[in-house]
Every structure is written in structure tokens, then in C-alpha cells.
Amino acid sequence: MYIGVDEAGKGPVLGPMIAAAVRADPADLPDDVDDSKRVAPARREAIDAELRGRSTVRVAVATVEPAAIDSPETDMNTLTVLAQAAAVRSVADPEDRVIADAGDTSENRFARRLRDHVIGEGGAGDTEPSDSATVLQRFVAVESHGRDTPERSAADPDEPIPAPKGTVDVTARHGADADDPVVAAASVVAKVVRDDRMAAIDAAYPAYDGVGSGYPSDPTTRRFLEAYVADHGDVPDCARRSWSTCADVLAANEQAGLGDF
Structure with a gap:
């Protein structure tokens, strides 16, 4: 034992x-x-x-x-x-x-x-x-x-x-x-x-096409984060915002926003 x-x-x-x-x-x-x-x-x-x-x-x-x-x-x-x-x-x-x-x-x-x-x-x-x-x-x-x-x-x-x-x-x-x-x-x-x-977590976001496995290398996870940030301007509560993946998605969304002006 x-x-x-x-x-x-x-x-x-x-x-x-x-x-x-x-x-x-x-x-x-x-x-x-x-x-x-x-x-x-x-x-x-x-x-x-x-x-x-x-x-x-x-x-x-x-x-x-x-x-x-x-x-x-x-x-x-x-x-x-x-x-x-x-x-x-x-x-x-x-x-x-x-x-x-x-x-x-x-x-x-x-x-x-x-x-x-x-x-x-x-x-x-x-x-x-x-x-x-x-x-x-x-x-x-x-x-x-x-x-x-x-x-x-x-x-x-x-x-x-x-x-x-x-x-x-x-x-x-x-x-x-x-x-x-x-x-x-x-x-x-x-x-x-x-x-x-x-x-x-997946069930909590029915407006999106799945959250994937949650790993940064998962394309579904990446698409979910990109879509969520585009809609809300921030990462969801289920995300580890200190991860570089979140920083990258937030930065890309901000850059895209600047490009609209």
C-alpha cells in the first residue's frame, strides 16, 4: 500500500x-x-x-x-x-x-x-x-x-x-x-x-465552435481565443492570461483594431 x-x-x-x-x-x-x-x-x-x-x-x-x-x-x-x-x-x-x-x-x-x-x-x-x-x-x-x-x-x-x-x-x-x-x-x-x-468549459461557450483541448498548439483552441477576444476585447475567465498565447492573441487583436482607423 x-x-x-x-x-x-x-x-x-x-x-x-x-x-x-x-x-x-x-x-x-x-x-x-x-x-x-x-x-x-x-x-x-x-x-x-x-x-x-x-x-x-x-x-x-x-x-x-x-x-x-x-x-x-x-x-x-x-x-x-x-x-x-x-x-x-x-x-x-x-x-x-x-x-x-x-x-x-x-x-x-x-x-x-x-x-x-x-x-x-x-x-x-x-x-x-x-x-x-x-x-x-x-x-x-x-x-x-x-x-x-x-x-x-x-x-x-x-x-x-x-x-x-x-x-x-x-x-x-x-x-x-x-x-x-x-x-x-x-x-x-x-x-x-x-x-x-x-x-x-466547452459547454459554457455555445456561441463558439468549441474550445478544443486547451493546449496552445490546438488550432481549435487558438481560433476560440481569437474569436472571443475579437468579440470581447479580452480573454475569457477560463484562460491563463499570463500565458504567451493570450498575450499574442490580445496583441494581434489590438493591432487589427488599429488597422481599422
């Missing part, structure tokens, strides 16, 4: 980043669990439902909204650590072992930062330590399943996510979602939740 953790949606220009933690014995997982990129969408959804329905498995999902991603007080690497830590905290028992898909070029640095936030010694960044529970509440919202305690929300200041008692052993590896079954399970959960959020 150990915890696997991974995230989805670190790079898109639209929608939230989602981190998921799964606490399980690999023997209790579906036989075909795998890196979410190698699992068909319908099967991902079925695996997610199976994991949440098993009494021996704990699942937690942490959400970082675009407004938090755009905050000048933090950065994407730190938010990845914060989201993974919040999810881990929601499923962890004392002395648990954690395997994470590393969200940093340095596996060791990511593991150290993740452990610091899980046990309550991390801050908003490497140079300014502060109470991890406070930092997590500011940037991350969490839902959890499989504990004998009520769901907690990191967005609720009256219900901080407590650090697990004792120590936690954290290992981070690049590609852990492809070679570790519990991390793979976490990657599936994160992807399913991220896809659900993107479907909801």
Missing part, C-alpha cells in the same frame, strides 16, 4: 491544472491501468469509477484554477508541487511511501519540495518557508474519497488539510506514470477530471 501522484493540464492555456493522488495496493487496481496517454478515453472513465468505488483505494483530486496559475506570487513548478502535496495530504497515513511523477527537471529537487509541503515545512517558494497548510489553501482546492472523514476543501479557511503525522518517504521520477501502476492510476484520475472540466 503506497501513494502514487501525478498531474494533468500543466501546459494548456485554457482550464485548470489537476493533480491526483491514489493510495492503493497495486493488486487492488484494475489489471489494465496504465499511463493515461495510453488508455482510451472511455476506459479512463471506467477506471476512474472503479478506483473511486473500491473501499481499499483512496483517491484525492487537487485543482489549481487559472486565477491561481496567473498569480505573480508563485510559478508553475511551485503550483505543481502544491497541487500534488494537497492531494497526497488528503489520502496519506503516517509513514506512507509516495511515488510522484516528477514535475521538475530535477527529480531530487521535486521530491524534496513535495515532501516538505506534505509534512508541513514548505512555503510559497524555496526561499520563504511558511506554513504549508496556509499556502495550500491559497492556491489549491481539494476533494477526496475513500477516507472515513468528510470531504475537505483547501479553499475553506476553516478546514485546512492537515499534514500526516510522522515522516513520509517521497520518491519522484520522470515517467513514473508509465512504469508504476499506482502513479498510472493517479494519472488516469487527473486526466478524467481535467477532461470533465474542459467539457464543462
